[in-house]
Amino acid sequence: MDPVLYDAIFRRKSVRKYRMDSLSPDAIEDISRYASALEPLCPEIDVQFEFAEHGEIVNLLPVKSPHYILIFSERKDNYLYNAGFLGQQMDLYLSAKGVGSCWLGLAKPQEQIVKGRDGLDFTIMLGFGEAAEPLHRDDVSQFKRKPMSQICFVEGEGAEELLEPVRLAPSAVNGQPWCFYGTLSELHVGREKLSPVRYPIFNRLNQIDVGIALCHLVLSAEHMGKVVKSEFFDSEKAKPPPGYNYVVTAYIE
Ligand SMILES: Cc1cc2nc3c(=O)[nH]c(=O)nc-3n(C[C@H](O)[C@H](O)[C@H](O)COP(=O)(O)O)c2cc1C
Structure with missing residues (x-):
């Protein structure tokens, strides 16, 4: 994966205020080219990126940006993890390029954009454009995140x-619904169990969240000179901590 993305992890933030001027055609062309060459988590799943502008999107929440990246995907097993994994590469790339972006979990494209996408379904989008608020964090202390002790149950040294x-990693409503257990070479990822009340909204978004975390995991492992191979098993590879379901195992060498 592009090492430029690794550095962006420690500075990126969701940008919710934008100048509404369009980015230059060259900038859009560069972003579009980058999107066409991302590393997938599940290469067997067909995905397309589409670009839309303000006016082509319906968002109930008040985040307005001049541009949007829409992820359309085949609905195969694990497609939401794959969409999170791909979209986060764009979020980090935009941040690294000095362009603001924000995942938009509840926004939808207007009807005419959804039609005729080779059988691919609209899955999620990110808004992006020139930021009208600070684009980066100055320090890791500015991230509001769970402490490591709440998400890491890995045996042995070095997991932190x-x-x-x-x-x-960013997540919908900053829920951080992930945990990590097993060992450093056979690392299992868990996802928080959902109550029936939260399930209808968060079952979809939390899978995207875990895909985002997997993107950061691959970048981190590669930064340490390691190689990651992820495998989704049908049944639990190892018993997850209470309150979590098993998702995937990352083999890290
Ligand atoms: C899948 C997903 C959906 C999100 N949807 C929205 C959204 O609809 N509106 C919004 O303002 N932020 C949205 N966010 C941004 C999160 O609220 C944000 O990532 C989280 O609070 C952490 O803050 P940070 O990204 O600034 O580090 C979403 C994030 C993710 C990963």
């Missing part, structure tokens, strides 16, 4: 170094 960039 690997997982610190993962701890900083």
Whole structure:
């Protein structure tokens, strides 16, 4: 994965105020080219990125940006994890390029954009554009995140170094619904169990969140000179901590 993205992990933030001027055609072309060459989590899943402008999007929440990246995906197993993994590479790339961005979990494209996408379904979008508020954090202390002790149950030494960039990953309503257990070479990822009340909204968003965390995990491991291979198993590879379901195992060498 592009190492430029690693540095962005420690500075990025969601940008919710934008100048509404369009970015230059060259900037859009660069972003579009980058989107077409991202590393997928699940290469067997067909995904397309589409670009939209303000006016083509319906968002109930008051975040307005001049541009949007829409992720359309085949609905195969794990497609939401894959969408989070891909979209987070864009979030980090935009931040690294000095462009503001924000995941928008509840925004929807207008009907005419959704039609005729080769059978791919609209999955999630990010808004982006020139920031009209600070674009970066100056220090890791400015991230509001759970402490490592709440998300890391990995046996042995060294997990904190690997997982610190993962701890900083963004998530819907900052829920951080992930945990990590197993060992450093066979690392299992868990996702918070949801109450029936939260399930209808957060079952979808939390899978995207875990895909985002996996993107940060790969960047962190590669930064440490390691290689990651992720495998989704049908049944639990190891018993997750109470309150979590097993999602995926990352083999890290
Ligand atoms: C899947 C997903 C959906 C999100 N949806 C929204 C949204 O609809 N509106 C919004 O303002 N922020 C949204 N966010 C941004 C989160 O609120 C934000 O990432 C989190 O609070 C952490 O803050 P940070 O990104 O500034 O580090 C979303 C984030 C994710 C990962």
